[in-house]
Amino acid sequence: MTGNDEAELSRLMRAAIAGDERAYADFLRRTAALVRGFARRKIVQGGVDPEDVVQETLLAIHVKRHTWRQDLAVLPWVYAIARFKLIDAFRRRGRRIEIEIDDIAETLAEPEAETVSERDINRALDRLPPAQRSVVSAISVEGRSISETAAKFGISETAVRVSLHRGLAAIAKRFGAKRFGRE
């Protein structure tokens, strides 16, 4: 939004691409905060949980980060992805309400519950093959490192990396496939 955000985020993203993992985590946290603000401003009627949009956007940013060119501003890229994922979320909600308005009428009126189990990402995680699911859970929810995860399951670090990468890609793909209408 401001020149500072742009300069700082593009610096972090460049460092991340150069292999600085700390810069990448920093970039993702700051981006999450920006997208959270964006989603909360845009979602005025409820029904869509802004945090689901934040998570879908972060996943899309991650699996599509090869589409960013270093000579492009990073904020327009981030917001274009966030907007795309927000519209997706609205479309899904529109479809759902059309089908089962009676079932969810009550939950719509209630304030957003921020419970972990209601996240879209958990449903996507649950559908992963067991090996990928346990690796993704160990690293995310349990906060283990790659090497700790490798030790826990008795597999190589390379196998952990592959399962993690495939698992994240599959979750991102599931979000994309849930779209109903386009344009």
Added chain:
Amino acid sequence: MRTDDLIKALDADARSRAMPLGSAWWVAAGAAAVIAAAVFWMAIGPRADIATAMHTMRFLAKFVFTAALAVSAFALIRALSTPGASTSRAAAWMIAAPLMVVIAVVLELLSVPAADWGRRLVGSNIVICLTFIPLIGIGPLAVFLAVLRYGAPTRPVLAGTVAGLLAGGLAATFYAAHCFDDSPLFVATWYTIAIAILAALGALGGRLFVRW
């Protein structure tokens, strides 16, 4: 899963690398040209009198139209597959090929007697044109749709349409070397219809396959 937990997982996967989208487009362009050339040489090949034809304006002009379409569509599809990239300049260049065709049609109408217009419009290759431009272009279209999936187009149907125009421009560039009908009247009508078939297929492909 909390967002902070998700960030841990994404960060742990930071080392995974993918080819930059810009490079992927050049690889795709090369692969598509090879596919189009292979289908062209196996199916029809260049016309027998190509050496003579090279000296005529009408024959050469066909390549200018089709190449202009391919080049402008390539620039636009690169922008359309990158979130947040400005597309207005590339979109404006898409007018170049149609504009040149319109000018050529006007010149043709001025230089050829009206009695000849019908014969030149119909030509002798309509069915071949409408068959082989889509046939040469379908492989390249599949390649371009695959790259759109690899990219992140925020307007998938539009991007798919442009993929069809790009495949059409490429296919028509090859087909033009085969076709005996060099009149702009023929090109403006039948090439356009053949390319529109690919554009429609591209739009459909964008809607059905380009999800992310």
